[in-house]
Amino acid sequence: MSDNTSETVSSAIREVVDANHILFDQGVVDGFGHVSMRHPIKPNHFLLARSMAPALVTEADVLEFDADGAPVEAGGPAVYLERFIHSEIYRIRPDVVAVVHSHSPAVVPFSVVSGTKLRPICHMCGFLGAAAPVFEIRDFAGSGSDLLIRDAHLGAALAQSLGQSAAVLMRGHGSTVVGNTIRQAVFRAVYTEVGARLQSEAMRLGPVTYLTEEEAEATTTTNNTQIDRAWLLWLKAARNRAMAT
Ligand SMILES: [Zn+2]
Numbered sequence: 001m002s003d004n005t006s007e008t009v010s011s012a013i014r015e016v017v018d019a020n021h022i023l024f025d026q027g028v029v030d031g032f033g034h035v036s037m038r039h040p041i042k043p044n045h046f047l048l049a050r051s052m053a054p055a056l057v058t059e060a061d062v063l064e065f066d067a068d069g070a071p072v073e074a075g076g077p078a079v080y081l082e083r084f085i086h087s088e089i090y091r092i093r094p095d096v097v098a099v100v101h102s103h104s105p106a107v108v109p110f111s112v113v114s115g116t117k118l119r120p121i122c123h124m125c126g127f128l129g130a131a132a133p134v135f136e137i138r139d140f141a142g143s144g145s146d147l148l149i150r151d152a153h154l155g156a157a158l159a160q161s162l163g164q165s166a167a168v169l170m171r172g173h174g175s176t177v178v179g180n181t182i183r184q185a186v187f188r189a190v191y192t193e194v195g196a197r198l199q200s201e202a203m204r205l206g207p208v209t210y211l212t213e214e215e216a217e218a219t220t221t222t223n224n225t226q227i228d229r230a231w232l233l234w235l236k237a238a239r240n241r242a243m244a245t
Pocket of ligand 1: 033082101102103148173174
């Protein structure tokens with residue numbers, strides 16, 4: 001690799017590490033969940049940590065995976081079972097540069113109720129569009145699965161359910177959020193959790209007025225210019241907290 005290429009890859013790996021730490025500090029992931037980034041030089045490959053708690057990920061833990069979700073270096077450390085979420089979304093969404101999968105708690109209720117969808121109720125959540133689709137794994141894995149996206153077949157079904165959306169809920173499991181940068185994917189993952197919490201609270205108070213699809217689009221356009229503001233704050237908070245423990 002030339003110096004430039006290797007610096008590009010190193011800086012992508014650093015962003016993946018920072019994303020892991022931010023997502024933990026913001027309460028999106030706990031011991032579980034993962035975030036990946038499309039490889040900056042080999043666009044059908046992606047970067048994802050080995051199987052471990054996101055808060056503990058270091059640069060040495062970030063591995064390269066191929067288009068089928070296999071680690072490029074065979075015989076390495078254990079990898080996430082659900083890596084096919086990432087590989088299959090990258091396969092059908094060339095616009096997607098980063099993927100966050102989490103079990104963030106306020107979102108899960110919206111994956112299991114009928115008649116209520118996760119929709120944008122405030123400007124920060126405009127990326128949810130009309131409503132987040134819900135993936136029903138039972139349609140593909142039967143009624144006895146462990147709900148995990150364990151293979152490429154299930155990953156492809158999830159990717160189809162995501163379609164062109166920014167977020168897809170996974171029934172009884174969690175959600176997966178995508179972005180055209182890793183910072184945008186992290187921003188959306190944080191605000192998917194915030195939006196779910198706000199929507200639950202609003203619904204307890206009375207009928208909810210949601211953003212129109214036009215408002216959702218306009219707010220997304222505005223927010224897309226502000227992502228670094230949140231990222232830099234969240235990164236500082238995550239580093240401060242890590243140093244304090
Ligand atoms: Zn999961």
